[in-house]
Amino acid sequence: xxxxxxxxxxxxxxxxxxxxxxxxxxxxxxxxxxxxxxxxxxxxxxxxxxxxxxxxxxxxxxxxxxxxxxxxxxxxxxxxxxxxxxxxxxxxxxxxxxxxxxxxxxxxxxxxxxxxxxxxxxxxxxxxxxxxxxxxxxxxxxxxxxxxxxxxxxxxxxxxxxxxxxxxxxxxxxxxxxxxxxxxxxxxxxxxxxxxxxxxxxxxxxxxxxxxxxxxxxxxxxxxxxxxxxxxxxxxxxxxxxxxxxx
Amino acid sequence: xxxxxxxxxxxxxxxxxxxxxxxxxxxxxxxxxxxxxxxxxxxxxxxxxxxxxxxxxxxxxxxxxxxxxxxxxxxxxxxxxxxxxxxxxxxxxxxxxxxxxxxxxxxxxxxxxxxxxxxxxxxxxxxxxxxxxxxxxxxxxxxxxxxxxxxxxxxxxxxxxxxxxxxxxxxxxxxxxxxxxxxxxxxxxxxxxxxxxxxxxxxxxxxxxxxxxxxxxxxxxxxxxxxxxxxxxxxxxxxxxxxxxxxxxxxxxxxxxxxxxxxxxxxxxxxxxxxxxxxxxxxxxxxxxxxxxxxxxxxxxxxxxxxxxxxxxxxxxxxxxxxxxxxxxxxxxxxxxxxxxxxxxxxxxxxx
Ligand SMILES: Cc1ncc(C[n+]2csc(CCOP(=O)(O)OP(=O)(O)O)c2C)c(N)n1
Ligand code: SF4
Numbered sequence: 172x173x174x175x176x177x178x179x180x181x182x183x184x185x186x187x188x189x190x191x192x193x194x195x196x197x198x199x200x201x202x203x204x205x206x207x208x209x210x211x212x213x214x215x216x217x218x219x220x221x222x223x224x225x226x227x228x229x230x231x232x233x234x235x236x237x238x239x240x241x242x243x244x245x246x247x248x249x250x251x252x253x254x255x256x257x258x259x260x261x262x263x264x265x266x267x268x269x270x271x272x273x274x275x276x277x278x279x280x281x282x283x284x285x286x287x288x289x290x291x292x293x294x295x296x297x298x299x300x301x302x303x304x305x306x307x308x309x310x311x312x313x314x315x316x317x318x319x320x321x322x323x324x325x326x327x328x329x330x331x332x333x334x335x336x337x338x339x340x341x342x343x344x345x346x347x348x349x350x351x352x353x354x355x356x357x358x359x360x361x362x363x364x365x366x367x368x369x370x371x372x373x374x375x376x377x378x379x380x381x382x383x384x385x386x387x388x389x390x391x392x393x394x395x396x397x398x399x400x401x402x403x404x405x406x407x408x409x410x411x412x413x414x415x416x417x418x
Numbered sequence: 419x420x421x422x423x424x425x426x427x428x429x430x431x432x433x434x435x436x437x438x439x440x441x442x443x444x445x446x447x448x449x450x451x452x453x454x455x456x457x458x459x460x461x462x463x464x465x466x467x468x469x470x471x472x473x474x475x476x477x478x479x480x481x482x483x484x485x486x487x488x489x490x491x492x493x494x495x496x497x498x499x500x501x502x503x504x505x506x507x508x509x510x511x512x513x514x515x516x517x518x519x520x521x522x523x524x525x526x527x528x529x530x531x532x533x534x535x536x537x538x539x540x541x542x543x544x545x546x547x548x549x550x551x552x553x554x555x556x557x558x559x560x561x562x563x564x565x566x567x568x569x570x571x572x573x574x575x576x577x578x579x580x581x582x583x584x585x586x587x588x589x590x591x592x593x594x595x596x597x598x599x600x601x602x603x604x605x606x607x608x609x610x611x612x613x614x615x616x617x618x619x620x621x622x623x624x625x626x627x628x629x630x631x632x633x634x635x636x637x638x639x640x641x642x643x644x645x646x647x648x649x650x651x652x653x654x655x656x657x658x659x660x661x662x663x664x665x666x667x668x669x670x671x672x673x674x675x676x677x678x679x680x681x682x683x684x685x686x687x688x689x690x691x692x693x694x695x696x697x698x699x700x701x702x703x704x705x706x707x708x709x710x711x712x713x714x715x716x717x718x719x720x721x722x723x724x725x726x727x728x729x730x731x732x733x734x735x736x737x738x739x740x741x742x743x744x745x746x747x748x749x750x751x752x753x754x755x756x757x758x759x760x761x762x763x764x765x766x767x768x769x770x
Contacts (some may be wrong), residue, residue, distance in 0.1 A: 212565035218483070219626075228624040236486045237626035239509045242479040249483025250614070252467040253441055253491070257616045275479070278472035280598070323615035 179203035181212040183232050191390025194382035194399070195223055197349040198291055201359055201380075202262065205366040206233070211258040213214055218247045220272075222264035223297040241272025244279035258369060260287040266296040269305040269329050276335070280375050282338030287369045287376045290331060292346075292407065293384040301387030305329045308406055313387070328406060332379040336412035342374035346412040348381040350399040354409070361411065363412045364418045373416055381407055419598050426564040426591040430520055430584065431456035433568035434492050436602050439518070440466030440645030441491035443480035445473055447501060448532050450522035451587035453494040463752035474499035478519070483555070485510070485517040486625040488613035490572055497538055498529065500546070507581055508547030511642070512598050512627030514612075516575035518568070519553075520584045521589040525749035534673055535588040535749030538725035542585050543701040550639070552646050554582035554603055554653070555700040557671040561595035573605040579612075585700065589673035589724070589754070646702070655698040656707045660686065664693030666768050667711055669732050670721040671697050674755070681760035692764055700728070708735035712762060715740075719767045721760060722746040723753070743767050 180185060181203035187196045206212050212233055219227035221240035228235035243261035244319040251259045268276050268290050275304040276288065295313055296302040303316040306328045310319040320328075343365055347358035361378055368376040381403050385395035424432070431453045434442070442461060444454040453468065467484075471477035477493045484491040495503060496734050500521045510517055521542065525535035526702040531627060538682045542555045554574045556567040564586060571582035614623050629635040658677060661667060670678040675696040685692040695711055712718060718740055729744045745763040747753045 209643070213618040215488070216597070216614045216616060216753060225628060228622065228626070232622055234617050234623045234627070236508075237513070237624070237628060238479065239505055242475065242482075242506070244484035245476040245479035246486075248469065248476075249441070249443065249485075249491070250479035250487055251483075252469065252480070253484040253487040253489045257487075266535055274472050275476050278476065362752065370561075 172303060179207045181206040181231055181233060183230055185230065186294060187230055187346045188226065188368060189223065190386040191214050192383055192385040192395050194293070194349050194380070195291065197355065198289065198380045201349070202260070202289055204229060204359060205362040208363055209366055209370045211370065215260070216250050216254065218243045218250065218259065218261040220261065220267040221222060221264040222267050222312045224264060224291065225261065225298070227262055241267050241270070241291070241310050242275055243267065244272065244275040244288065248279050248282070248284050251284060251286050254283070260289060262289045263291065264297065265290070265294065265306040266294045269331050277338070280335050280377065281338045281340045283342070283374045285369055285372060288363050288378070290379040291382045292331070292375065292379055293382040294328070294403065295384055295387045297384050297387055301384070330407060332412050335377050340375050341413055342415045343368045343375060343376035345411040346379040346381065346407060346409050348404060348409055350381070350383065350396045363368040366416065366417050367414070419425070422597045423594055424454055424561060424597050425594050426561045426586065427522060428456055429561045429565040429597050430568045431460070433565040434598060434666070435460060435464065435567045436599065437572040438546065438602065439490040439492050439572060440464055441484045442466070443466060443469045443471050443477035443491070443493050444495065445471050445477055447496045449524060449591055450494050451519065453520060458598060459707070466487060470549060474502035474639050475506065478503040482506055482510050482513070482515060485515045487615050488610040488615070492518040492520065494522065496521065497523045497526050497535070500538065500541070504547035505509055508549050508551060509627050510581045511551035511553060512549060513625050514579040515581065517581050518571045518584065519567070519581055520573055521586070523585065523587050532588065532751055533749055533751050534589040534723060534754055536587065536672060536674060536723040536727070538585065539700065539724065542583055551587050552701050553580055553642055554578065554649065555585050555699050557584065557585050557698060558590055559652055559675045559696065560590065561593065561597050562575040564590060565597055569602055573603070573607065575612070576607050577605070578649060580645065585672070587673050588652050590675070594765065627707055640747060648742035650702040650705070652690060652706040653699060654702050654707065656704040657694070657696040658711070659694040659696070661693030661695055661711050661715065664690040664715045666717045666719060666764060667715045668692060668719050668721060668764065669697070669708070669728070670694065671700060671728060672725050674721055677757055678760055680757040681764060684757060684761050685764050686760060690764065690768060694701045696740050697728070703731045705733065708737045709737055712737040712740035716766060718742045719764065720744045721763070742755045
């Protein structure tokens with residue numbers, strides 16, 4: 172019998188701790204598939220961030236360094252400069268990357284570090300219980316924006332994929348979603364491209380994945396999944412914002 | 419061996435290279451910028467990497483990442499920048515990562531000034547970040563020691579798997595003195611079988627400071643604690659200058675110890691029996707050296723360029739019946755004490 176579906180070898184055979192309906196698990200799988208695709212598992216050093224994905228090393232069968240909150244891109248810079256032969260990626264939430272770690276991500280991108288950044292945008296701080304994030308949509312209620320995000324006071328949500336695409340050092344920047352089979356297939360293609368940039372030594376690649384957080388959105392899994400494709404994708408447009416080598 | 423005439427900061431940079439450090443991450447700040455300037459010139463010729471980072475926060479985290487791969491790496495800064503590095507230093511201590519941090523400290527608090535200062539003593543030796551940890555702290559008082567202790571910092575960091583700091587100030591960093599650029603000492607270094615390198619067909623390796631399992635973090639902290647005890651037992655270093663017959667023991671470190679030494683020599687010329695005990699390792703603090711010295715000499719005068727920090731460790735270390743006095747001035751422009759000023763304090767302490 173032909174096997175048509177199996178666990179990527181870069182993923183461990185364990186259950187994740189993610190809530191039902193959370194997209195972190197799907198995004199983990201796409202990262203693992205991309206690693207398998209290029210056969211880089213054995214030379215990969217992952218950089219974990221602080222957030223719901225902090226247990227990266229529990230799920231990926233790769234070497235991992237845990238970074239302080241927001242500093243993953245700086246840690247990855249140190250790793251990659253010291254071991255240029257390794258494949259280095261960070262995996263960061265929106266609080267981690269777009270709030271506390273803004274300086275680190277912008278400058279790693281601007282230096283064109285030869286790393287891949289996986290950015291998980293779920294419009295909230297998942298791990299700490301659903302506070303307002305820099306990506307929280309205007310009007311969205313969170314535990315620290317109980318009346319809804321107010322653009323005049325809190326600013327508008329930051330579109331990181333577009334913002335980083337403007338920097339000379341960035342070779343690839345895209346935004347994907349994993350809320351439907353169709354979007355997952357496309358996301359898989361974009362993850363492959365993002366990884367290929369580093370595999371071929373072509374510079375900094377950034378991939379933003381819209382992600383559901385049913386727990387902190389106060390929704391069931393289906394409604395949360397639905398929100399990703401509607402409200403979120405309306406503001407955070409899916410697409411490729413930079414692809415310097417037309418991979 | 420050849421002799422050079424160099425600045426203390428340059429000696430640090432030269433020693434880092436001799437110690438095999440090829441990775442430097444930093445952010446400009448006076449009075450330590452000679453270090454990144456030197457290394458930005460030299461490292462590219464040695465197959466190394468120099469990054470002027472966007473901040474001290476980024477540079478300490480680059481150090482964390484590079485150290486996790488097993489290479490020797492360094493960052494340097496001065497007080498306000500060292501404050502920003504504390505988060506990363508705490509993570510490095512928790513993750514048991516080596517790495518050398520140089521603090522050519524200046525006066526504070528806040529922006530303070532750029533003058534020589536010893537007001538970062540507490541921050542350096544008591545664990546400047548969160549979580550209750552220690553790092554190795556070495557306090558050079560000459561250009562030669564800037565060189566030798568920087569090399570030692572790399573070795574101690576590797577042996578004990580923890581960050582090591584060289585703590586000096588602009589007096590030692592900016593002055594020029596003769597330097598014998600010694601070869602890197604042969605040290606018995608443990609194999610780095612914990613570094614991330616890409617697992618290949620081997621076991622996964624993880625460098626982390628998060629321990630959530632029942633009892634895991636407690637066990638980890640006991641392990642760190644044992645390491646600090648081991649350092650105290652094995653690695654204390656100090657200089658004893660004319661202490662054997664002394665009626666008064668002066669305790670000072672770094673730049674202040676230089677001035678104190680001159681004052682002591684002046685006192686000896688006047689027939690006063692004064693000696694100097696100069697801690698070279700601030701952590702581990704040479705507790706036993708103080709206990710032993712005060713078995714005989716019952717008067718101690720601690721002199722610092724601050725309003726009293728190391729004096730607390732001296733008080734905890736001396737024999738019970740020893741009297742510990744203090745003389746110091748808060749750092750700032752014009753506050754560097756003169757030898758005459760210290761001689762005056764020595765005389766006063768002997769008289770009472
Ligand atoms: C310096 C610091 N500040 C705050 C925190 C608390 N904290 C832990 S995770 C987190 C944010 C997590 O949100 P995000 O990055 O969006 O990831 P998610 O959990 O949603 O995947 C915060 C603020 C911390 N660990 N360290
Ligand atoms: S809190 Fe949100 S982001 Fe975190 S695991 Fe649960 S659903 Fe996922």
